[in-house]
Amino acid sequence: MTFTLATWNINSVRLRMPIVAQFLTRFQPDILCLQEIKCRDEEFPYEAFRALGYVHMAVSGQKGYHGVATVAKAKIDIHETRDFCGVGDKRHLSVDFEHAGRNIRLHNFYVPAGGDEPDRTINPKFGHKLDFIEEMRAMRALDGTGRSSILVGDLNIAPLEHDVWSHKQLLKIVSHTPVETDGLKAVIAEGGWSDLMREKFPEPQKLYTWWSYRAKDWDAADKGRRLDHIWSSPDLAPHVTEIEILREARGWAQPSDHVPVIARFVF
DNA sequence: ATGGTTGAGGTTCAA
Numbered sequence: 001m002t003f004t005l006a007t008w009n010i011n012s013v014r015l016r017m018p019i020v021a022q023f024l025t026r027f028q029p030d031i032l033c034l035q036e037i038k039c040r041d042e043e044f045p046y047e048a049f050r051a052l053g054y055v056h057m058a059v060s061g062q063k064g065y066h067g068v069a070t071v072a073k074a075k076i077d078i079h080e081t082r083d084f085c086g087v088g089d090k091r092h093l094s095v096d097f098e099h100a101g102r103n104i105r106l107h108n109f110y111v112p113a114g115g116d117e118p119d120r121t122i123n124p125k126f127g128h129k130l131d132f133i134e135e136m137r138a139m140r141a142l143d144g145t146g147r148s149s150i151l152v153g154d155l156n157i158a159p160l161e162h163d164v165w166s167h168k169q170l171l172k173i174v175s176h177t178p179v180e181t182d183g184l185k186a187v188i189a190e191g192g193w194s195d196l197m198r199e200k201f202p203e204p205q206k207l208y209t210w211w212s213y214r215a216k217d218w219d220a221a222d223k224g225r226r227l228d229h230i231w232s233s234p235d236l237a238p239h240v241t242e243i244e245i246l247r248e249a250r251g252w253a254q255p256s257d258h259v260p261v262i263a264r265f266v267f
Numbered sequence: 268a269t270g271g272t273t274g275a276g277g278t279t280c281a282a
Binding site: 114116 | 270271275276280281282
């Protein structure tokens with residue numbers, strides 16, 4: 001019995017509904033987690049998802065910026081939307097669902113990008129990002145209730161050397177500075193999370209999920225970063241049969257700068 | 268040399 005989960009920073013769900021439909025039709029994930037939907041809850045394209053068979057939807061949106069949504073073919077129950085850093089941004093949504101007799105909590109995150117200057121004394125957005133990551137350290141993969149956990153999303157940090165096209169050249173670039181990468185590694189270690197993408201494709205293999213819009217030829221330059229992640233509690237890791245990074249989606253019409261990441265499980 | 272592009276919602280901010 002295969003279970004398929006996908007995560008995708010869509011950078012405006014309304015603008016990109018055509019490629020979302022294309023993706024869902026072809027890959028048929030059981031659950032899709034979206035980030036940067038950039039619309040209010042009432043503006044979310046519910047009907048389009050319903051028509052594609054995704055009749056269960058949890059949406060936490062806001063006007064113009066951020067926003068996350070989790071859509072599913074089978075029942076999901078909203079657990080909570082947490083306001084990390086208490087600034088009112090819609091950057092987290094957790095849902096509970098049952099699959100093959102397991103109770104699973106799924107967290108969908110959109111971590112702040114952090115601006116350009118990696119110094120919190122002159123760039124408050126970087127400080128916000130560091131505070132957000134600090135708050136994420138309390139996230140536990142296993143909470144003792146017997147429930148398993150999955151955490152996905154655009155975490156806006158490429159934690160490992162081979163998560164970026166040039167480790168040396170990006171050490172002072174926001175998303176790959178030591179304070180950020182150490183912070184995310186601490187979230188993983190203290191929370192007891194398994195990094196499913198890296199368990200499947202260990203270093204030194206390069207893994208990217210994002211390519212800047214600013215590159216002249218993103219494919220040829222290939223200056224990517226692994227900003228999107230799929231983590232789980234360790235009990236689920238042995239059930240992962242496949243991880244796919246859909247690089248081709250970066251070349252689709254009017255693309256997001258992020259591509260979908262898909263995890264397949266067999267229970 | 269402080270580039271380059273995209274999206275939302277307005278003539279600018281965030282990414």
